[in-house]
Amino acid sequence: MTQTTVITIANQKGGTGKTTTAYNLACALSDEDKKVLLVDFDPQGNLSMCxxxxxxxxxxxxxxxxxxxxxxxxxxxxxDEYIHNHGNIDLIPSNIELSVAEINLRDELGGEKTLTTLLESMKxxxxxxxxxxxxxxxxxxxNALAASDSVLIPVNPQLWSATGLTQLLKIIIKVKKRINPRISIAGILMTMCDTRTNLYKEAYKLVxxxxxxxxxxxxSQIPLSVKVGEANFYSQSLMTYLPKSKVTAAYQNLAKELMQHEYAQAKNHS
Ligand SMILES: Nc1ncnc2c1ncn2[C@@H]1O[C@H](COP(=O)(O)OP(=O)(O)O)[C@@H](O)[C@H]1O
Ligand SMILES: [Mg+2]
Incomplete structure (x- = not known):
């Protein structure tokens, strides 16, 4: 197996499509014969429900x-007590108790490396x-950023905030300087895009x-589609629920873009 890539999906705003992206990107990569581990690191457990x-x-x-x-x-x-499996994809679930772990992390020496320790042993x-x-x-x-090679930032044009994104970038830079020098930004992913609206055009231009x-x-940009909520509700990937739709194709293209980029980087470094 080639090198493992650890990607954190982050944006401190709720509702930007993080969970939907984590799940469907994993399914699209799995369809490309990649073995994927999904880590639900949100006490709301939405990814576990998906x-x-x-x-x-x-x-x-x-x-x-x-x-x-x-x-x-x-x-x-x-x-096998904590890893759940569907085909090429494994998942470590989370629930509300994870918020207690977050409180315990405050008093823990070197606590920001806790997830790194786990993932290194599974990589x-x-x-x-x-x-x-x-x-x-x-x-x-x-903790997630400390364990990652890269960060993918979903941006919902309807919730666009330059201040919010700047805060996230500042944290990523701090993590890079102090904890994890190998982290980089994979890219910004525009989600829930209704390309006909002025709001989308304005937000995309600002980004x-x-x-x-x-x-x-x-x-790849992810179109706005009411079907996404339905697929999530039925715990199905877009590839299974709506194999022929634009939103499914967008996640498939995103997976390809990510894979090509890594190949290009590996070539550049060799
Ligand atoms: N492309 C999309 N089109 C329409 N609705 C979407 C799309 N992506 C996500 N959603 C819906 O938007 C809501 C927030 O998405 P979610 O992935 O849970 O975001 P986050 O994890 O950032 O809070 C969910 O109800 C989800 O079903
Ligand atoms: Mg979420």
Whole structure:
């Protein structure tokens, strides 16, 4: 297996399409024969629900137990207790208890590396590890960034905020300087795009003007589609629920763009 790429999906605003992107990007990569680990790192457990876990709060083992075991140097539960599987995709679920782990992280020496420790031990089994984060720039998101090679930032034109994005970029730069020098920004992904509206056109222009020269804006843009909510509701990927739709094609193209970019980078470095 080639090198594993760890990608955090981050934006401290809720409703920018982080969870939808984490899930459908994983499914699109899996269709390209990639082995993927999804990490639900949001106490709301939305990604776990997309994956088909109806009530994450009732799980016996979730990210909370793993984080606590790592922080107290206790043995981890057996992997089949906390890893859920569908074909090429594994998932480590989360639930509301993860917010307790976030509080415990505050008092933990070197706590920001807790998730890194877990993922380092699992990396060799996957081509991609995709981490879905909660809408905040707190200790959970910092843990995710510390463990990642790159960050993918979904931006919803309806919720565009230059200040918000600048805050996120500042945190990424701090993490790079202080904790994880290998982190880079994979790119900005425009989500929920209704390209006919002036709002979309205005927001896209602002993203380009502010960031176009320093950050890649993915060519793939995710269209706005009411079907996305339905697919999420039925715990189905867009590839299964709507194989022929534009929104599915957009996530498939995003997966290809990501894979090509890594190949180009690897070539540049060799
Ligand atoms: N392309 C899209 N078109 C329409 N609705 C979408 C799209 N992507 C996500 N949604 C819906 O928007 C809401 C927020 O998406 P979600 O992925 O949960 O964002 P986040 O994880 O950033 O909070 C959900 O109800 C989801 O079903
Ligand atoms: Mg989410």
């Amino acid at each position: 994956f088909g876990i109806e009530n994450p709060d009732q799980l016996k083992f979730s990210m909370f137990n793993i984080m606590n075991a790592l922080m107290s140097d206790e043995p981890l539960p057996a992997p 060799q089994r996957y081509d991609y590890i995709i981490i879905d984060t909660n809408p905040s720039l707190g200790l959970l998101t910092i 380009q003007d502010y960031y176009g020269e320093i950050i890649r804006i993915f060519t």
